[in-house]
Amino acid sequence: MAAPGLRDIPLLPGSPRRLSSRTVARGSQGPKHGQQYLKVPGHRAPGQRDNSSLHPSQVSRRESSRDRSVINNYLDANEPPSSEARLSRMHFHDNQRKVDYVLAYHYRKRGAHLGHGSPGHSLAVISNGETGKERHGGGPGDVELGPLDALEEERREQRDEFEHNLMAAGLELEKDLESKSQGSVFVRIHAPWQVLAREAEFLKIKVPTKKMYEIKAGGSIAKKFSAILQTLSSPLQPRVPEHSNNRMKNLSYPFSREKMYLYNIQEKDTFFDNATRSRIVHEILKRTACSRANNTMGINSLIANNIYEAAYPLHDGEYDSPGDDMNDRKLLYQEWARYGVFYKFQPIDLIRKYFGEKIGLYFAWLGLYTSFLIPSSVIGVIVFLYGCATIEEDIPSKEMCDHQNAFTMCPLCDKSCDYWNLSSACGTARASHLFDNPATVFFSIFMALWATMFLENWKRLQMRLGYFWDLTGIEEEEERSQEHSRPEYETKVREKLLKESGKSAVQKLEANSPEDDEDDEDKLTWKDRFPGYLMNFASILFMIALTFSIVFGVIVYRITTAAALSLNKATRSNVRVTVTATAVIINLVVILILDEIYGAVAKWLTKIEVPKTEQTFEERLILKAFLLKFVNAYSPIFYVAFFKGRFVGRPGSYVYVFDGYRMEECAPGGCLMELCIQLSIIMLGKQLIQNNIFEIGVPKLKKLFRKLKDETEPGESDPDHSKRPEQWDLDHSLEPYTGLTPEYMEMIIQFGFVTLFVASFPLAPVFALLNNVIEVRLDAKKFVTELRRPDAVRTKDIGIWFDILSGIGKFSVIINAFVIAVTSDFIPRLVYQYSYSHNGTLHGFVNHTLSFFNVSQLKEGTQPENSQFDQEVQFCRFKDYREPPWAPNPYEFSKQYWSVLSARLAFVIIFQNLVMFLSVLVDWMIPDIPTDISDQIKKEKSLLVDFFLKEEHEKVKLADEPTQRSQGGGDRSRRSRAASSAPSGRSQPGSIASSGSQHTNV
Amino acid sequence: MAAPGLRDIPLLPGSPRRLSSRTVARGSQGPKHGQQYLKVPGHRAPGQRDNSSLHPSQVSRRESSRDRSVINNYLDANEPPSSEARLSRMHFHDNQRKVDYVLAYHYRKRGAHLGHGSPGHSLAVISNGETGKERHGGGPGDVELGPLDALEEERREQRDEFEHNLMAAGLELEKDLESKSQGSVFVRIHAPWQVLAREAEFLKIKVPTKKMYEIKAGGSIAKKFSAILQTLSSPLQPRVPEHSNNRMKNLSYPFSREKMYLYNIQEKDTFFDNATRSRIVHEILKRTACSRANNTMGINSLIANNIYEAAYPLHDGEYDSPGDDMNDRKLLYQEWARYGVFYKFQPIDLIRKYFGEKIGLYFAWLGLYTSFLIPSSVIGVIVFLYGCATIEEDIPSKEMCDHQNAFTMCPLCDKSCDYWNLSSACGTARASHLFDNPATVFFSIFMALWATMFLENWKRLQMRLGYFWDLTGIEEEEERSQEHSRPEYETKVREKLLKESGKSAVQKLEANSPEDDEDDEDKLTWKDRFPGYLMNFASILFMIALTFSIVFGVIVYRITTAAALSLNKATRSNVRVTVTATAVIINLVVILILDEIYGAVAKWLTKIEVPKTEQTFEERLILKAFLLKFVNAYSPIFYVAFFKGRFVGRPGSYVYVFDGYRMEECAPGGCLMELCIQLSIIMLGKQLIQNNIFEIGVPKLKKLFRKLKDETEPGESDPDHSKRPEQWDLDHSLEPYTGLTPEYMEMIIQFGFVTLFVASFPLAPVFALLNNVIEVRLDAKKFVTELRRPDAVRTKDIGIWFDILSGIGKFSVIINAFVIAVTSDFIPRLVYQYSYSHNGTLHGFVNHTLSFFNVSQLKEGTQPENSQFDQEVQFCRFKDYREPPWAPNPYEFSKQYWSVLSARLAFVIIFQNLVMFLSVLVDWMIPDIPTDISDQIKKEKSLLVDFFLKEEHEKVKLADEPTQRSQGGGDRSRRSRAASSAPSGRSQPGSIASSGSQHTNV
DSSP: OOOOOTTEEEOOTTSOSOOOHHHHTSOSSSOOTTOSEEEOTTOOOTTOOOOTTSOHHHHHHSOOOSOOOOOOOOOOTTSOOOTTTOOOTTBOTTSSSBOOEEEEEEEEOTTOOSSOOOOSOTTOEEESOOGGGOOSSOOTTOOOOOHHHHHHHHHHHHHHHHHHHHHHTTOEEEEEOOOSSEEEEEEEEEOOHHHHHHHHHHTTOEEEEEEEEEOOOOSHHHHHHHHHHHHHTGGGSOOOHHHHOOSEEEEEEEOOGGGGGGBOOSOHHHHSOHHHHHHHHHHHHHHOEETTTTTEEHHHHHHHTTSSSEEEOOOSSOSSOSSSOOOHHHHHHHHTSSGGGTTSOOOHHHHHHHHOHHHHHHHHHHHHHHHHHHHHHHHHHHHHHHHHHTTTTOHHHHHHHOSSSOOEEOOSSSTTOOOEEGGGGHHHHHHHHHHSSHHHHHHHHHHHHHHHHHHHHHHHHHHHHHHHTTOTTOHHHHHHHHHSBOHHHHHHHHHHHHHHHHHHHHHHHHOSSGGGGGSTTSSOOHHHHHHHHHHHHHHHHHHHHHHHHHHHHHHHHHHHHHHHHHHSHHHHTTHHHHHHHHHHHHHHHHHHHHHHHHHHHHHHHHHHHOOSBHHHHHHHHHHHHHHHHHHHHHHHHHIIIIITTTSOEETTEEOEETTTEEOOOOOTTOHHHHHHHHHHHHHHHHHIIIIIIIIIIHHHHHHHHHHHHHHHOTTTOOGGGGSOOOHHHHHHTSBOOOOSHHHHHHHHHHHHHHHHTTTTOTTHHHHHHHHHHHHHHHHHHIIIIIBOOOOOOOOSSOTHHHHHHHHHHHHHHHHHHHIIIIISSHHHHHHIIIIIOSSSSSTTHHHHHEEEEEGGGSOTTOSOTTOOOSSOOOEEEEESOBOOTTSSSTTSBOHHHHHHHHHHHHHHHHHHHHHHHHHHHHHHHSOSSOHHHHHHHHHHHHHHHHHHHHHHHHHHHHHHHHHHHHHOSSHHHHHHHHHHTSSSOSOOOTTOOOOOOOOOOO | OOOOOTTEEEOOTTSOSOOOHHHHTSOSSSOOTTOSEEEOTTOOOTTOOOOTTSOHHHHHHSOOOSOOOOOOOOOOTTOOOOTTTOOOTTBOTTSSSBOOEEEEEEEEOTTOOSSOOOOSOTTOEEESOOGGGOOSSOOTTOOOOOHHHHHHHHHHHHHHHHHHHHHHTTOEEEEEOOOSSEEEEEEEEEOOHHHHHHHHHHTTOEEEEEEEEEOOOOSHHHHHHHHHHHHHHGGGSOOOHHHHOOSEEEEEEEOOGGGGGGBOOSOHHHHSOHHHHHHHHHHHHHHOEETTTTTEEHHHHHHHTTSSSEEEOOOSSOSSOSSOOOOHHHHHHHHTSSGGGTTSOOOHHHHHHHHOHHHHHHHHHHHHHHHHHHHHHHHHHHHHHHHHHTTTTOHHHHHHHOSSSOOEEOOSSSTTOOOEEGGGGHHHHHHHHHHSSHHHHHHHHHHHHHHHHHHHHHHHHHHHHHHHTTOTTOHHHHHHHHHSBOHHHHHHHHHHHHHHHHHHHHHHHHOSSGGGGGSTTSSOOHHHHHHHHHHHHHHHHHHHHHHHHHHHHHHHHHHHHHHHHHHSHHHHTTHHHHHHHHHHHHHHHHHHHHHHHHHHHHHHHHHHHOOSBHHHHHHHHHHHHHHHHHHHHHHHHHIIIIITTTSOEETTEEOEETTTEEOOOOOTTOHHHHHHHHHHHHHHHIIIIIIIIIIIIHHHHHHHHHHHHHHHOTTTOOGGGGSOOOHHHHHHTSBOOOOSHHHHHHHHHHHHHHHHTTTTOTTHHHHHHHHHHHHHHHHHHIIIIIBOOOOOOOOSSOTHHHHHHHHHHHHHHHHHHHIIIIISSHHHHHHIIIIIOSSSSSTTHHHHHEEEEEGGGSOTTOSOTTOOOSSOOOEEEEESOBOOTTSSSTTSBOHHHHHHHHHHHHHHHHHHHHHHHHHHHHHHHSOSSOHHHHHHHHHHHHHHHHHHHHHHHHHHHHHHHHHHHHHOSSHHHHHHHHHHTSSSOSOOOTTOOOOOOOOOOO
16 A cells, blocks of 8 residues: 555545455556555646645635646545535535536446446545556556457546546546446536636636626617516516616626736636536537547547547536525526416526527527517408408409309319309308408518518617627637537548558658648548538439429329319219318328438438538538428428419310329419418428427437436446435436527428418418417426536527528518419409409409300310200300400410419519518618617727726736835826826716725735 | 926027017016927826936937836937938938827917018927917916907917827927918827837737748649749739738737737837828827817817818828839839839738728729629620621511511601601611620620629628738727717717707706716707708709709700701701710710719718718718719619600600600610610710819819919918928828728719619620729829828728629619610510511511501691602501501500510519529628638637747746746646647647747847
8 A cells, every 4th residue: 555645645435445356356567446545646737736735625715826736636534525414416525616517428347247236335536537547558467358348448548538638727527436337427527716717818708897887778768668668568577686687787808817806706616607617618628639539639529439428517406496595497497497487578698697698599589589470460360350351342252152143164174073163162262362362462561571670670689689798709719619620520531641641651752841731631622522512412402302202292192082082973072172181281291201301311411521610510401401391391382372273274275194184273262272271281280290299299208218218227226326316417317408400490490481471371470479489488498407408609699590581581572472473363353453344343353364165175085974064065164364265366375364464573573672672771771780789889898998997007006006105296196197198088987887996805 | 597407398409599579578477488498397297207318319219118108309409400410301300200190280470460471490399399388278468369369379279288188198299380470380290119009009909929820822723723823923913022922921919018028029110010100199189189179089170170280191201202212102103003004913912001901992992893894894895796796697687677678667756757668777776786685685694693703702802801901800999980979070969068058957957867967968869960861851852853854854855856857858867866966965964063063962961960970971971972973873874774765655646745746766776776875975974084084184283273372372482491391291282181982982883884784785894994994093193192191091891882882783683684674675586586486587576566557547737748758658667566457456555565575574583583593692602701711810810829828828937937946846847738738739730830939128
């Protein structure tokens, strides 16, 4: 047993002294594993004073300002930390140091027989890395290891080296002893103050300075107005501390150790909040290399090679703990993540504080989108009611339903269908008026502008949040975070280097300049990625073709079933309704299945492309997934809107599909009606099924599955699980956070439904609103209760999603223009009213739109067999603008056709350019940065300069104190003048309530 | 005479001792003016050691690191600085301190009789402010002053106080004694090192650090390609030092006095180049307040109240000095501002170094625009030649010129005009084919994409320049520079306060909270600006109406002269050519005159709006001026393109204007021909006249006028002008720099000509190119030789001009679509070819487009009187799609009309959406930031972190040196580990040629 030397860390004697047999057998040359005292050879960081003789409590409080040393948390041997003494389960065993990050890994002892692991109190705590096994490279005398054990050994060594590097970077680690044969171990990481300070300086984290200043609430009217608004909406405000004082704001400045006096550091431990602390540790984890694992950088690649199983920050505590000790998570749960509070605003600041900016921005966006849906759903309902109210005054539908002017229509299908009377389609005609009336035109112009207004307001909200969350000027940070290339990318580059070096070992020698090695060897050029790109292109084309073919398949299904059903009498009556309904349901099911497939395929495609950084990976994945899901969700709707009933041909020369089936036609009421049914079923179906089943059902199933897995896991069941599990155990059992893409994707597709085809379905916003109100709370519950705490990522905006949103906004203008011009009857009615109608009313419109067809010219074998029509049918009518049979060139497109067509096209041009001009106007009128915020930013800038100067003068004064006192004479005048030479000559603006210089204990 | 006390500055004894009589009479209480020794009461800045006993040469080199004191530039009494000894005329009289800025003012002594000023060597130099007259407030014993003298006295006191504040801010001043009765005095300002350092830190000016790193020229192919390009274009490269080494770049970091060790400061005087020094002084000038002039801030308001006449930085010397001493200005003149070097690239870096970023960006933009015009003019010429080549194969024009199928056309005017044969218009028909052929459609698609490519490439060039000029992250600076509100704005606010305080003195007392004073009193709300806005709106509307009425006036002129000329035989033949030509010339003249008027009106309108800051003033001015000039330049062209010949009516029911004149028709060849003439004359005319006369002629005139004024100016002629005039005298006689708006405006309007109507005039790019090649050198000459040196303003982009450009780009897509669809015959020919022609060729097209008119139905008195036509005319033809007279509804629009119309509208929709989609694609494909630049920026970031860390470690090591040596033992290991714990674990990338840490003499 080596004498307790200068650098030994006494192992905690608390564990019962039954050393497992395995340890004795170990080779003798290295220090025995599981010894009482741990040798820590040479891990003393530079300038670190040996304080092992001090009592732990003294250690952390001792003023260790200058040295960035690794504090050696030696636990007093004779004071066993019983579990009851453990105040909170968020700290190390010494109850002082907060756990900022947890690395979990699964270990399996060598030759560990699968029997029950050796019982024993596993609380033996080894701190600062279990360096007992510090053997570099397998010594000759090693016990022969099986292949699995060799891998385990390799992993253990990589872990050791990685943890060693972490400690070198100044972090403090603590983990339980691997007492059982196998199980998971949690490495707790704590970042001491110097490390936090150093990293905060590098990451330029903005922290509040001493200076508070009052936010002016703008002009007097604006102030009164916001005061009223405040009182009005107070019941809607969540009772969350941050919300109360939004009148005062701290001046914030990137942290820097030289300017420590600027900051108001009462308590070193709580100066940086938990999210920032875990972000700093995460940055270090991402940066620390592990030379043994061929120099891969950072924790992500280690997790990728599953050296570690998971790395996650800790939740702030239980969210449903009975007591009244409030922690952020619990507050979030009560004020936000419950369906009961659906009417309340969201506590965005608290969400950001707890989950970080990226998730904060998502919920802010979702909140704004939902609140913006309110006005549009109100107007949508009004338009719908207008439709209902004016159903009676709609002359064309009345003419249709009027039995006297019985229009005998040509048969809908060959042979089996008979001539039919137009008035039989009276129901659909009246129903189609609900959606096909002038109000829909106004509503689609409104929705196009609504989309622009929404995007504008989001830009402003994003700017306001950016200002209050001190995100201005975080470009550098974003760039730096992009630098870490993905593990897969690095492996691919290494493969390439190996291949290259093998091939061109000779070639390299001749390479003239040494810098060449930097050349394009060490990064993937598009030549390497070419196969990936090709594969991408091909598979995307294939999938789009797949979607189109499925849509075509459904059409064929519709045609064949319609033909089949209309064969026998019984089912003939409501052929159209059954066919359409079943077809739409098939479409819906197909869309849901393909959605999942396309999600997975998009991920796979992006993988083979091997993008360099995490951010490009995410962007490319989103673009691909969006393209596929967009096509998948909307192609059936596009078909009905623009293509259905266009290729029917005319009686006498119908267009045939599959030798015998005529192309399908729209319902007599027009295609808009059908479009509306299709749209509503797909939208509601998608929302109900995708939300309820996928988002709630599947996670619950997974949770159940994990619980089962945990129960049955051998050796896992630790007898002393009886005592309350640690926070990291609880978090470990939660689902890992997998990013926001699915959430955003769902909302964007819904945004498409709400804007693209709103002309045909004005109630879309209402359904979207209902869904979103639940969606907000559903996602909130998921984040607070079911997911591990995500890393607090700082972003200034929602990234590529904004471009997609504005793309959809622009695209919706053209689509709405075409829907109104082509699908709906709005333009033909207008043209008829102003150029063809005798008395300027719509009387005679129906007749005007129906052309004649001389029944005798029907092709052989397509006449209706036993037509029930009483009198002999000579001419049957069909909906088109054709020359009458008696005209010189019969059945050609008539003049009306061309004039209506040019009216439609003219409408599209005017609508598109008008709406685009209006959106540009709206975009230009509403400044991206809210004026009060830009004033505040400017004011903050000038305050910063003054504050900076004042502090500097104080510092200069402090420095000059000794010299000046000896000079005596006019000090005061000098100091006053020094202040006067401050760059901004203007006297200090009165409004700064300088909070007095609380003396910091620097 | 007060004994030469501690703080007196001996007046330079060089001046002959004839004290002007005036000085003696001065009141006795203050120190005598013009005394040998100047008393400088209490201007010693804090901590400033008295160094009056030192020799001047010692003064400036003495180590005065810490005190920001005003160095008292005491000139050795017994060493008279004879003018020959003056090394360069860019320094103070001590030849040490460089003149960074000059304030010029005109003084008039009290009661100075208009006779010849007292001769005498005016080289008596007073330094640090002529504080002889330091009397606060007119003492009781003052001599009674005339009104003019009181104003002069007031101005003198404000000048003194301002200069006093400048000195308090640490600047050093030097000016000549006001020896003559009146004349202009030049206050030279020099910024010592501490002031430069302090301000550089506040303005966060990026300066190169010690670290140089090699710019990787991208992949191997890219490197070879750029090498070839380099050699190829070497004759085109200007021989300017900067251009040579663009392989290495300095890592730059905002200047900070704490991190002085980072920078490579060999020589304190030349560390900051002239432009930066003058910019720093300009910032101080803008910031220094002058309490006496009711606390106005900065030099601009003083100039506005003409306390000072001008404030400008100095040119670097003579540009045409015979010797071979090279200075930047001369280099610029030789390598850039000469017509001889028109084929060479512009030395952008030198331009930026000399004139600052704003002007550098203008010339970079102009250069890119001109080089982008090359490909489009080449293709324009090809399209034009294609037109010429295919003139023979154009079937319709051949049919027109073919005498056999003589189409008798209806008379062009009532009574006097006869029927005429279509073949007589053969010339114009063939000519119109030159511009009206399928190639023009392709060319306008190309030009729409060309505009997007140009804007994309400008964004990239701007980013590249931003990177090489270290402009990344200058947002704060821009915001701060916006803070200074304009003098007019402040006066307006003060008036409002006076008015308010008068009115609401009582009301204010009741105002509850004290902060209210900050309320909307001290800034102009839109309520105050409402009259201004109203005036704006009204006058803009009026002016647009004015332009339209002038265009209409020209139309009436055309109609009346055409009618008048066609009356008598002689002039009838080429009526159309004379009328069009004269009309276009009138248009041109009107446009040029209105251009100037609108420029002035726009300025006046923006003035009454009283915008807050200089930047908003400029933006609003630009928007107004652009709107007016756009309407002015393009309305005649819009008329010809879209409205001419549309309201003619048809024979038998013509549209009459002014009771008797028929609306004018396009030439038989179609309107495109006429549009092309109109466009070419206006564009060339505008360019030739505006460029040559206005830009060259007028400045020359002004220069002449100034010279004359100088000659005749009494008292100005200084006998000793014989000796070489100082640099500030020369600069003073140059034109002041009035901003870039007129230059940009001219180019933007030309950009409009090149993109908007290119479909009708493919040669526009060629003429634009020729004009711009001259324009670049013309502007260069103006800036180098005719203008005072502008302030070096830092901007990252060309501001609102980019938005206007992209606006024109988008607008040109729609206009081109309409020009092709409506003005040109392209669509009718297409429709005829594919749906009406029997054999798919254009044969019979002319006949197809001419409708018949039964002559008998001509209105009474409009038949041609004595028609020469041999056989009796029954039907005459006219160009329109009408039902024939024998049809059921004669002369109504025929089916062809509607089908051609819908074809035209369809083309517009397809063209617009296709081109927009392609531009978005181009925009998306070309990344805004060139990839090699974004790599460099990332690399620079990581290098900065490493460099920052390495230097810090060195600093820490220096600081720890004493402590560590005592500890002995493993220092080296600690230092190596210290380096290893640098955040980026990766070893230093090989490629940084660290230039070795030259020891700075900190």
